[in-house]
Amino acid sequence: MPELPEVETTLRGISAHIKQQTIAKAIIRQYQLRWPIPANIQQLLANKSIAKLERRGKYILLRTNSGTIIIHLGMSGNLRILTKPTPPKRHEHLDLIFHNNKILRFTDPRRFGAFLWVEGDPYEHPLLRNLGVEPLTKEFSGQYLLSQAKGRTIAIKTLLMNNAIVTGVGNIYAAEALFASCIYPAVPAKSLSIERLDKLVKCIKLILRQAIKRGGTTLKDFVNSEGKPGYFSSQLKVYGRNGSPCMVCGKTLERMLLGQRSTVYCGSCQR
Numbered sequence: 001m002p003e004l005p006e007v008e009t010t011l012r013g014i015s016a017h018i019k020q021q022t023i024a025k026a027i028i029r030q031y032q033l034r035w036p037i038p039a040n041i042q043q044l045l046a047n048k049s050i051a052k053l054e055r056r057g058k059y060i061l062l063r064t065n066s067g068t069i070i071i072h073l074g075m076s077g078n079l080r081i082l083t084k085p086t087p088p089k090r091h092e093h094l095d096l097i098f099h100n101n102k103i104l105r106f107t108d109p110r111r112f113g114a115f116l117w118v119e120g121d122p123y124e125h126p127l128l129r130n131l132g133v134e135p136l137t138k139e140f141s142g143q144y145l146l147s148q149a150k151g152r153t154i155a156i157k158t159l160l161m162n163n164a165i166v167t168g169v170g171n172i173y174a175a176e177a178l179f180a181s182c183i184y185p186a187v188p189a190k191s192l193s194i195e196r197l198d199k200l201v202k203c204i205k206l207i208l209r210q211a212i213k214r215g216g217t218t219l220k221d222f223v224n225s226e227g228k229p230g231y232f233s234s235q236l237k238v239y240g241r242n243g244s245p246c247m248v249c250g251k252t253l254e255r256m257l258l259g260q261r262s263t264v265y266c267g268s269c270q271r
């Protein structure tokens with residue numbers, strides 16, 4: 001599933017091609033995504049210019065002067081830029097064709113993604129309104145987590161994955177940051193000291209920034225790419241490594257279910 005670094009990398013990758021560019025035409029081959037694409041989207045988007053691209057959590061906002069396209073990549077979606085007309089393959093549901101001849105193509109095999117149009121303030125849209133703080137901002141701190149954990153019995157990993165508290169730290173990066181900060185994923189959030197929460201926040205920011213940086217080196221994949229751009233699995237230390245040896249102590253990594261999500265951890269390094 002695309003997580004925050006993949007979404008940020010996607011945003012940066014497409015920005016250079018479509019910022020300040022005007023949409024000539026929208027071609028929709030499949031309207032049924034997680035929510036239906038508005039039926040009149042062609043009329044809505046014709047001749048709109050992309051003034052600004054923004055990310056909020058895992059949403060990509062393409063802002064025009066009279067409204068905003070809200071895109072979510074869902075479980076399996078990706079966006080890429082084509083520089084010449086290319087016959088669509090299966091699951092390539094949508095093209096935005098720009099006056100500069102660039103084509104923004106949205107692919108989503110599982111169709112859990114979204115492509116919506118909103119007039120007015122996009123941050124007031126029901127999908128965005130209740131999102132928590134951005135993990136790469138100053139507002140996200142150990143102190144903030146401490147205040148959110150107060151009086152709750154929630155496990156620290158479940159707290160991190162609550163989008164209303166901090167948005168965009170998904171399963172992969174929550175597991176990786178807990179490993180990096182030596183915190184057992186199921187530990188009650190409220191029992192962690194401010195020192196440990198500070199360390200955790202530092203690790204989350206570092207790991208997200210490193211992933212975004214690595215994504216930057218694959219930006220070329222956003223042009224005429226056949227594959228899925230921007231997945232950084234080679235650097236993961238626990239996620240997807242159940243049964244393999246811990247890279248720090250050598251003990252076999254274990255797996256548990258937390259909030260119905262699979263979590264891999266080291267029973268020896270994480271307390």
Ligand SMILES: [Zn+2]
Pocket residue numbers: 246247248249250251266267268269270
């Ligand atoms: Zn270990």
